[in-house]
Amino acid sequence: xxxxxxxxxxxxxxxxxxxxxxxxxxxxxxxxxxxxxxxxxxxxxxxxxxxxxxxxxxxxxxxxxxxxxxxxxxxxxxxxxxxxxxxxxxxxxxxxxxxxxxxxxxxxxxxxxxxxxxxxxxxxxxxxxxxxxxxxxxxxxxxxxxxxxxxxxxxxxxxxxxxxxxxxxxxxxxxxxxxxxxxxxxxxxxxxxxxxxxxxxxxxxxxxxxxxxxxxxxxxxxxxxxxxxxxxxxxxxxxxxxxxxxxxxxxxxxxxxxxxxxxxxxxxxxxxxxxxxxxxxxxxxxxxxxxxxxxxxxxxxxxxxxxxxxxxxxxxxxxxxxxxxxxxxxxxxxxxxxxxxxxxxxxxxxxxxxxxxxxxxxxxxxxxxxxxxxxxxxxxxxxxxxxxxxxxxxxxxxxxxxxxxxxxxxxxxxxxxxxxxxxxxxxxxxxxxxxxxxxxxxxxxxxxxxxxxxxxxxxxxxxxxxxxxxxxxxxxxxxxxxxxxxxxxxxxxxxxxxxxxxxxxxxxxxxxxxxxxxxxxxxxxxxxxxxxxxxxxxxxxxxxxxxxxxxxxxxxxxxxxxxxxxxxxxxxxxxxxxxxxxxxxxxxxxxxxxxxxxxxxxxxxxxxxxxxxxxxxxxxxxxxxxxxxxxxxxxxxxxxxxxxxxxxxxxxxxxxxxxxxxxxxxxxxxxxxxxxxxxxxxxxxxxxxxxxxxxxxxxxxxxxxxxxxxxxxxxxxxxxxxxxxxxxxxxxxxxxxxxxxxxxxxxxxxxxxxxxxxxxxxxxxxxxxxxxxxxxxxxxxxxxxxx
Amino acid sequence: xxxxxxxxxxxxxxxxxxxxxxxxxxxxxxxxxxxxxxxxxxxxxxxxxxxxxxxxxxxxxxxxxxxxxxxxxxxxxxxxxxxxxxxxxxxxxxxxxxxxxxxxxxxxxxxxxxxxxxxxxxxxxxxxxxxxxxxxxxxxxxxxxxxxxxxxxxxxxx
Ligand code: FES
Ligand code: FES
Numbered sequence: 001x002x003x004x005x006x007x008x009x010x011x012x013x014x015x016x017x018x019x020x021x022x023x024x025x026x027x028x029x030x031x032x033x034x035x036x037x038x039x040x041x042x043x044x045x046x047x048x049x050x051x052x053x054x055x056x057x058x059x060x061x062x063x064x065x066x067x068x069x070x071x072x073x074x075x076x077x078x079x080x081x082x083x084x085x086x087x088x089x090x091x092x093x094x095x096x097x098x099x100x101x102x103x104x105x106x107x108x109x110x111x112x113x114x115x116x117x118x119x120x121x122x123x124x125x126x127x128x129x130x131x132x133x134x135x136x137x138x139x140x141x142x143x144x145x146x147x148x149x150x151x152x153x154x155x156x157x158x159x160x161x162x163x164x165x166x167x168x169x170x171x172x173x174x175x176x177x178x179x180x181x182x183x184x185x186x187x188x189x190x191x192x193x194x195x196x197x198x199x200x201x202x203x204x205x206x207x208x209x210x211x212x213x214x215x216x217x218x219x220x221x222x223x224x225x226x227x228x229x230x231x232x233x234x235x236x237x238x239x240x241x242x243x244x245x246x247x248x249x250x251x252x253x254x255x256x257x258x259x260x261x262x263x264x265x266x267x268x269x270x271x272x273x274x275x276x277x278x279x280x281x282x283x284x285x286x287x288x289x290x291x292x293x294x295x296x297x298x299x300x301x302x303x304x305x306x307x308x309x310x311x312x313x314x315x316x317x318x319x320x321x322x323x324x325x326x327x328x329x330x331x332x333x334x335x336x337x338x339x340x341x342x343x344x345x346x347x348x349x350x351x352x353x354x355x356x357x358x359x360x361x362x363x364x365x366x367x368x369x370x371x372x373x374x375x376x377x378x379x380x381x382x383x384x385x386x387x388x389x390x391x392x393x394x395x396x397x398x399x400x401x402x403x404x405x406x407x408x409x410x411x412x413x414x415x416x417x418x419x420x421x422x423x424x425x426x427x428x429x430x431x432x433x434x435x436x437x438x439x440x441x442x443x444x445x446x447x448x449x450x451x452x453x454x455x456x457x458x459x460x461x462x463x464x465x466x467x468x469x470x471x472x473x474x475x476x477x478x479x480x481x482x483x484x485x486x487x488x489x490x491x492x493x494x495x496x497x498x499x500x501x502x503x504x505x506x507x508x509x510x511x512x513x514x515x516x517x518x519x520x521x522x523x524x525x526x527x528x529x530x531x532x533x534x535x536x537x538x539x540x541x542x543x544x545x546x547x548x549x550x551x552x553x554x555x556x557x558x559x560x561x562x563x564x565x566x567x568x569x570x571x572x573x574x575x576x577x578x579x580x581x582x583x584x585x586x587x588x589x590x591x592x593x594x595x596x597x598x599x600x601x602x603x604x605x606x607x608x609x610x611x612x613x614x615x616x617x618x619x620x621x622x623x624x625x626x627x628x629x630x631x632x633x634x635x636x637x638x639x640x641x642x643x644x645x646x647x648x649x650x651x652x653x654x655x656x657x658x659x660x661x662x663x664x665x666x667x668x669x670x671x672x673x674x675x676x677x678x679x680x681x682x683x684x685x686x687x688x689x690x691x692x693x694x695x696x697x698x699x700x701x702x703x704x705x706x707x708x709x710x711x712x713x714x715x716x717x718x719x720x721x722x723x724x725x726x727x728x729x730x731x732x733x734x735x736x737x738x739x740x741x742x743x744x745x746x747x748x749x750x751x752x753x754x755x756x757x758x759x760x761x762x763x764x765x766x767x768x769x770x771x772x773x774x775x776x777x778x779x780x781x782x783x784x785x786x787x
Numbered sequence: 788x789x790x791x792x793x794x795x796x797x798x799x800x801x802x803x804x805x806x807x808x809x810x811x812x813x814x815x816x817x818x819x820x821x822x823x824x825x826x827x828x829x830x831x832x833x834x835x836x837x838x839x840x841x842x843x844x845x846x847x848x849x850x851x852x853x854x855x856x857x858x859x860x861x862x863x864x865x866x867x868x869x870x871x872x873x874x875x876x877x878x879x880x881x882x883x884x885x886x887x888x889x890x891x892x893x894x895x896x897x898x899x900x901x902x903x904x905x906x907x908x909x910x911x912x913x914x915x916x917x918x919x920x921x922x923x924x925x926x927x928x929x930x931x932x933x934x935x936x937x938x939x940x941x942x943x944x945x
Contacts, residue, residue, distance in 0.1 A: 104889025104928045232885040239890030240878045240897060242822025242863035249821040257816055283805045301804075301812035306828065366826050366834060366927040367891045415824075415891030416927050447827040641920075643831065666885055670930070674888060677929025700925050701831040708931055709920040715932035778809050778828045782848030785830065786839060787906050 026215050029158040031166060031208035032085055038207070039162035040083035041155040043099075084152075086115055086159040092187055092200030094121055094163070097131040100152070101143040101387045101421060102235075103365070103414030104674075105731040106667035109233045110149055111156055113664055117226040118160035118219060120184035121199060123234065133389035133409035143387040143417070149663060149727045150621065154218075161216040163206075170206035171197050221661075221725055228722065230666035235413075247370040247384050247412040248444055255372045255440035256286060258433055259305035260294040261312045262453050264771035265693035266545065268319035270295060275313045282308050289436040293425075293453070296433040298441055303778065306446065310773035320543050322693035326459075329483060329690060330357060333461050336538040337481045340465045349469040352567045356464075357756045358556040359687040360483075360695070361457040362703055363549035364450035367415020373430035374440035379406045384427050385414030392424040396431050419548035420455060423486075446775050448698045456688055456695075457549040458483035462560035466528065466568055473568060473583065476528035480557055484537040485514050486546045522557050525618045526565065526583040533557070550678050551732035554619060555739045556757075559683070562615040562740035563753055576744070577602050577614050588723055589616050592625040592656040595718055600627030600654035609633040610651075613744030617737035620729030622659040626676070628652070628741035632749040641709055643701045645765055648749070650680050650742055652714045655734065660724035668730050669717040675734015676715060677706040682735070683742040683754075685710065687761045691768075698769035698776060704760075792856045795820065796865025806852030811835045813851045814862065822863035822894045826925070833924035836895035836902075837862045843902030863894035866901065877901050880941030888928035896924045896934055904942040914942045 029041040087095045094115055102108045108128040116123045134141055164184055171189035172179045174197060183190045190196040221227075238244035263269065273295055276288050284304030289296050297308040345351070371384035380400055386392050386409070393409040400407070414421055430443035445454070460482035467475045518535040535553070569579035577597050584590045593616050596602075602614060606629070614627045629652040639646045653676050662668045685704035689696040697703040747753045756762065769776050788803045795818065802817050811828075814820045814837075823846060826834030830848040837846055838861040839854075846860075854860070861868075866875045874882075877897050887893045899922050907914040919935055926934065 104887075104891075106888070232882065233887065235890065236882055236885055236887055239887035239893050240863075240881045241867075241874070242894040244890045245821070246824075246891065248815075248825070251819065257812075284808075301808055301816040302825065302828075303808045303812035303816075304805075364927075365889070365891070366824075366832065366925065367889070368825070414889060416889045418927075444825070447829075447832070670885065670888055670933070673932045674929035677926075677931060699827050699829055699831055701827075701829070705925060705927060706929060706931065707925060708922045708934075711931035711935070713916055713935075776829050779830050779848040780807075780809075780850050780853070782830055782845045783839065783853065785848075786842040786844040787902055 026217055027154065027158045028213055028215055029162045030083060031162065031212055031214055032083070033208055033211045034087065036090060036203040036207050037088040037163055037166055038085050039159045039166060040085035041158035041162070043084055043151060043155050084155055084159060086119070086156070086163050088163060088167070088199055088203045088206070090200055090203045092198050092203070093125045093127055094119060095127045095129070096156070097129050099131040099134055099141040100148050101385060101411060101414055101417060102130060103385060103417035103421065105671060106233055106664065107148045108235065109231060109667055110663050111152065112234050113226050113231055114153065114156040115160040117224060118157045119164050121187050123226070123231065125187055128234065130411040130413065132411060133393040141388070141390050147729060150729055153663070153727050157218050158216060161218055162214055165216055166206045166208070167199060167202050170202045174202070174205065221722070227663050228661065228665070231664050232666065244413065246367050246415050247372060248367070248442065250372055250383055250412070250442070252372050252374060252383065252440055252442065255374065255442040256298050256300060257302040257305050258296055258298040258430070258441040258443040259302065259309050259446060260291070260296050260429065260443070260449065261309035261314060262294040262449055262774050263316045263319060264774070265319040265322050266453065266695065267321070269317040271315040271317050273312060273314050275311070279308050279311050282311060287437040287439065289433055291429060291432040291436065293429055296429070296443070298433070298437055298439065302444060306775050306778065310775050310777065319693055324693055325691045326359065326689060329459050332538050333459065333481050333483065336536055337461065337463060338479045338534055338536050340463060340477050340479055345467055346469060349467050349474065350571055351465060351467050352564055352571060353465045354463070354560065354564050354567070354753070355755065356462045356560045356563070358460050358462070359757065359761050360459045360690060361549050361682060361686055362451055362454055362688055362697065363418050363420045363457060363547055364454050365414065365416025365418055365420055368447060368450050369420070369426035369445040370443065371427040371430040372440065372442045373427065373434040375400065375431055375434040378402065380431065381408045381410070382427055382431070383410045383412055385412045385417065385421050386424065386427070387417055387422040388424070392427050395424055395428060399428060399431055400435065418550040423455060423547060447700065448769065448775050451688070451697045451699060451703055452695045452771070453545065455545045455547040457552070458485050458544065458546045460556055462556055464560055464564045466564055468568060468572060471572065473526070473528040475530045476524055478524070478533040478557065478561065480518065480533070480535045480553065482514070482535065482537050483544055483546065484539045484541045485552065486541045487514065487517070488541060518553055521552070521554055521619060523618065524561060525585055525589050525616055526580070527585045528583065550675070551735050554617070554736040555679065555682055558615070558617055558736040559740040559743050559757070562744055563747060566613070566744050566747065567753070575603070580614065580616060584616060586618060586623065588623040588658050589618050589625070592616065592623045592658050592720060595656035595720065596625035596627045596654050599656070599716065599718055602627060607633070609749055611745050611749035613741050613748055615737045615740040615744055617740070619736070620659070620733050621724070621726065622657065622728035622733060624655060624657045624672070624733060624737045626737040626741040627654045628738070628745040630742065630745035630749050632746065644707065644709065645685050645704045645760055646709065647684055647760055648746060649710065650712045650745070653712045653738065654716045654718070655738065656718040656720060657733070658720035658723050659728035659730060659733070661722045661727045662719050663727050665719040668719055671730040672717045672734040673715055675732070676738040677711065678735045679738025680710060680742055681706040681758070682739045683746065683758055685758050685760055687758050689761070689764060694771055696764070696768040702766040702768070789852065791851050791854065793854045794857070794859045796861060797868055802851070804851060807850050810846035810849045810851050810854060810860070814846060820862050820864060824891055824894060826892070831923070833899060834892050834895045836898040836924060838898060838902065841905070843899050863898060866898065875901065876944035877941035880937040880944065883940065884933045884937040886930050886933040886937050888930055892924060892926045896926065899924045900934070900938045900941060901945070904938065904945055914938060
């Protein structure tokens, strides 16, 4: 798509004359035959720049530095020749149908900003919708790994730039002017003497009769007026007025509420149902049908579905892990651990070691899994928030024995995703229920289903041994051992397609997909001599329902590392910040570290049982540093709140983030703030307890995600000015350094290095809800709590 | 089937439904008022927070049969109407801080915030960190930092 012209080709436009020696990069895109102006570009363009090595004892580049996950996802996008298009409408607005999932991370706003920048159109005139499944995009409609901005940055701008160029040409003809004398400005093409034409007037005149390739240039960064400036979300008004529609708010004719009575243990199956007829007679209930994962009930309201699901008398077959509990899983992980093997050490060499356990964590968003399905004899239509809609369409077609073209999949706005919506579980349930009932359904998971049968971050351990001598760290070994992660949806296709191209694969394919992803995402961002990081998995990928939770391995991997880094610093007599400063292997990391230390007032006096900590992280073509202050005083730890865990409180967080080129600093700040709350939850409170094949947590009153009373009083995110000039990822980026910093701060405040996460996991601080009947009945005393 | 009459967002409504159906489902599935969101159904996530006669409550945990004909229910859709404006000052504060991420929890957060500010005032003080710590609405996207700021600035305009 990109071509580079020789520097003096004479093609630079007047606006570029201040850089006579630099050829402007030219990009290829398309004009598409359409009734109004439509300009398009291929997906699959990314630029990477090699990273600099640091001081101290340089570590050889690790795979993630040579070739990170985002390069892989971007490469996966390259083979497709399909287009994304910006369309200009007769009312002067522009439309863009985005082949990605918006789930709160702000990518629709990002897309609108890129279009506004190149098209010179106000933001509020740009309508970004989510595209239906487009199977021809193959790998290019997959939202994961914080890759959206990285892979869409150039294509969206190219399409918008072509549209602008075409508008200028059309206006030149209309106004009998030369293009160079015209200026696009806020939705108008202006000519000298105050004459102007609106984009709406030009939409048809600028339309192309044929689809053809065209060249364009992009605005130089020095002329950006929108990219890099803080902007509010384009859907903010809808969100605060309750008008924003999620799948469960859709009004699809006859798609009545549907829920599922689920087994008491993970992945149990239905044996028989004793009272189908009686349940079908219950108020509001229209249908009852056994499906692969349980017994589906359809009713006039979801409330009546809950009652019906609870009234079903089902005999259940065992699931996949009925004999398993936290202890048995951990035991098996420990048996699978690959031994640490340090080279021979001299007499003056010191060693720091640690072993850390990270328990299961639920990945549900606040909007539960929801899908609307309307299955007909020869077609099906689906509405759901989806991170991998193409795969979803293929799976539904396969389930129904229909051609892919008979299945329409609409992607809805998601109420959070975090990796959950890469998996199409709920769609397949809705499809099966609709087919068996012969009616449309709006299938929603109960919160308790989410906790007990939803997907979780795999339990894992991380062992580290580091050696040091003479002021240097000589070796740093990490062995990460995990319950197998399910990559069969979404990721699976991409990795299998490209695994052979990824250098170096280490253990090859025998460990499935996880090793490549591990190798592509982890690193040790310090010059620690000989660094090795290995992943080993136990169980098969489908034993436990697993997936990522706002990143997969790095929150845990980096937390383990940073706890060891603090110990190394202590052993070597260095301040934790100064130590990191001396050893970080990347100038951008050092810069964010310095910024966080400065703004966070590193080293300020802290009361007993309170402490600061500071950590870094690099991934997604960017760098973060997080300074955390924690309060572990008894009066804080033991404060009482009804039906809640309190414990240590993170009182203040300062994070500095460099994403190369922040497109929307306000949106980036929001993503980092969210990542911080996940980091706090994962270190202090959030986990699942497995007992005899059942997860004990059943709602938000026992699955302890960060709440207002756990949130810091002060959260400050410093967005660094552009560094590389290319955008990096954001959605998951805030978690690793936050989680690590909370853990390090806890260690410094209490004098005890935590080794099991979250730190409150050992105490079961709630009474588990029953598993039969499966759903907690809704209380009736709500008015008592009115305030 | 029993009939239930009450007031929603200033308008009287009547629905035919069993007494024990929780008000949340009457609002959403029968009346098509989708601002109040489902997140747990057991009064813990607070995504469904609405007002009853000006006080915050959770309709997922109230039987429609327990709602009186004179009860005034306000959902996020009706909040601006309580101040005769296009937007309530708390919604404006939310926009100014660009609080929402996915937005799913935000109608409930805003309804809770408005009630919390009033509750603090009734107790003789302005809303502060200790009051905000009492708000039970969960945000899985982690927007707590901006919510904290928005509540304080929204309170100043209320
Ligand atoms: S749905 Fe009402 S409190 Fe959660
Ligand atoms: S904004 Fe997504 S749950 Fe709060």
